[in-house]
Amino acid sequence: MWVFRILHQHKLLLVWTRRLQQPGLISRVGSQFASYHVSAALQRPKGSSIKPVVKRQRWQERERSVQGKAWRNETPVLQKQTQTRTDGSRVSSELRKLCLDDFPAEREKLVRERSTPESRAENHEIVFGIAPCLLALTHGRRKAHKLFVKDGETSNRSSVVKVCEEAHQRGVQVHRVSKRDLDKMSSGRVHQGVCLQASPLRYLTEDSAPRRNDSRPPLWLVLEEIQDPMNLGAILRSAYFLGVDRVASSLHDSCPLSPVVSKASSGVMEVFGVYGYENLEDMLRLKASQGWQVVGTVGTEAEQSHIPVGQCSDFQMTKPTLLLMGGEGEGLSKELLSLCQTLLTIPAGRELFPGIESLNVSVATGILLHSLLSTR
Known part of the structure; x- marks a missing residue:
């Protein structure tokens, strides 16, 4: 009796293989085969010499071979589904932007997370040099965000230590970075081992x-x-x-x-x-x-x-x-x-040549x- 049942199952597999070639069914293949596999195992006849584990392994091999053929035959459909998922992710990103517009605090948090030390955004700029950084901290005309100090012996100089102390007193974070990072922040100018991320200064009225x-x-x-x-x-x-x-x-x-x-x-x-x-x-x-x-x-x-x-x-x-x-x-x-x-x-203190007068x-x-x- 169970032999006829197995033959019937083979016919069902052939039917499912043909149906797999139709678009829109691939996403349901895993669940279909899983449920069918369970029902076949439950319907094993009593006294059968085939062990459940061996039978399950054979079914798994057949399922993998059938699924592999189906995947190879449905490559264009998969590409289309991948494009659909990409479009969906783009829509999700746009929806997230709309949500951020409704929640300004969350939007500001996201901007802070994405900001980099060398960034030249409108709300801050990079002040470089010991005297500019120290005076920017002590006089408070700018809003200081972060202080970047060159790692190594430079950070132990008394002038640099004084800048770090002023930053600590005002709750400004101090970060140890490499000279390469400071060079990038200051666009290759002389920074003396110190850079300060702070709000810009404007002309007074x-x-x-x-x-x-x-x-x-x-x-x-x-x-x-x-x-x-x-x-x-x-x-x-x-x-x-x-x-x-x-x-x-x-x-x-x-x-x-x-x-x-x-x-x-x-x-x-x-x-x-x-x-x-x-x-x-x-x-x-x-x-x-x-x-x-x-x-x-x-x-x-x-x-x-x-x-x-x-x-x-x-x-x-x-x-x-x-x-x-x-x-x-x-x-x-x-x-x-x-x-x-x-x-x-x-x-002038002497007779001047033309062009340098x-x-x-x-x-x-x-x-x-x-x-x-x-x-x-």
Whole structure:
């Protein structure tokens, strides 16, 4: 009797093999064969000489051979199913984005997890160098996130230890990384073994100006289109050291307050705020109406104009003054020159060859500032 039953089972296998070639049935093959295998084992006739384990092994071998043929015959269907699963995963990703839009806290957590130390996202940047990192931590104008220190003997230097202590006191995480990582964060610049991930600094506005408690006449340094960050950093360092009351800059065609500027200023940018103006002409007219004197600067070979030109060593600062410095190459624009009441120049100490008759803007600024501020 059981022999006929086995023959019947062979017929069923052939039927299932043909049906397996139809799309949409492959996902149910495993469950179909599993249930059939159990029912065949339960229907084993009593007194049969075939042991259950041997019979189960034979059925498993047959199932594997049949399934293998079915898989080989249905390769296009499998590819189609794989594409379907890929599309489904894409939809799931889009749905996840929609869910994150409904839960801002979860979205911020995901962004933090995916962020890398060298990332230049809008909410942070990499400050590098001992002085910039230390002053950024101590003055709190930035929001510090992480401090990265070169692993090895560098981390034992007293200057680096001081930066790490300031970070610990403010709850900023300190990470030991390789020099290669720091080089990548600072884009190959001199980082002195320290990098700080912090929020960027912006130009200040007129509303944020503090009150001045000095009886001496103030001096504002006005910069028009300074584009080199190294020049801007050097100018800030000189202005802070010599006692300038405010540095004002045009917002258009001027370099931003980047970590490069901070490093060039030896960290002065972290302490000394720079004010940005959309329209310098309006600000100059307003200050002139309030009794300030507007002083421009020109080279030794400046063109003749109706505005008096004098040497900086002969100028006496007796009232609030605005000192204007133009950008690299072109100098002050005609619009700003027309608003000046006096023009100053730095005399040369020798006869100059053509093409090298001028000074770097940061060097010229330092000389002029020292000359003016020493007379007030």
